[in-house]
Amino acid sequence: MSKFRKKGSKGQPAISTAALPDIVFMLLFFFMVTTTMRETTLKVQVVTPKATEVEKMEKKSLVSYIYIGEPIKSLQGAFGTAPRIQLNDVFATKEDLFQFVEMEKDKRDEAERNMITWSLKVDQDTKMGIVTEVKQEMRKVNALKINYSSKKTDKIVD
Secondary structure (H helix, E strand, O other), X not given: OOOOOOOOOOOOOOOOOOOHHXXXXXXXXXXXXXXXXXXXOOXXXXXXXXXXXXXXXXXXXXXXXXXXXXXXXXXHHHHOOOOEEEEOOEEEOHHHHHHHHHHHHHHOOOOOHHHOEEEEEEOOOOOHHHHHHHHHHHHHOOOOOEEEOOEEOOOOOO
């Protein structure tokens, strides 16, 4: 008789979950670093026109956007289908541009305030009347560095 007895068949050892929190936090950290949050929620439809002579903006941190276009489908019942101006996340009128410009300038350092570019993202089907009104108001508040956003294309076809 032997002193050691075999106890029945043993199953597989349990999987160690000690490293699981490390993996979860590593994934969380990765997604926090790589994702970007959308700064504004578009309330207007903007399909920018196509252009052949396009230059890419150097410092996007010095760009403030003004969106002009028809309200999105879910907001057309309340706001209609006429083109509207969107500043940040709210609809605005041309009279609100003064306050918007001052607010955007206050967010920046004093040295950068005169280097802000005001980018107009205008829907390609929008009439130029509202765009001209916006540009006139921008002149009144001395926001003169204005550009139009567009998509690059090789050839323009009418």
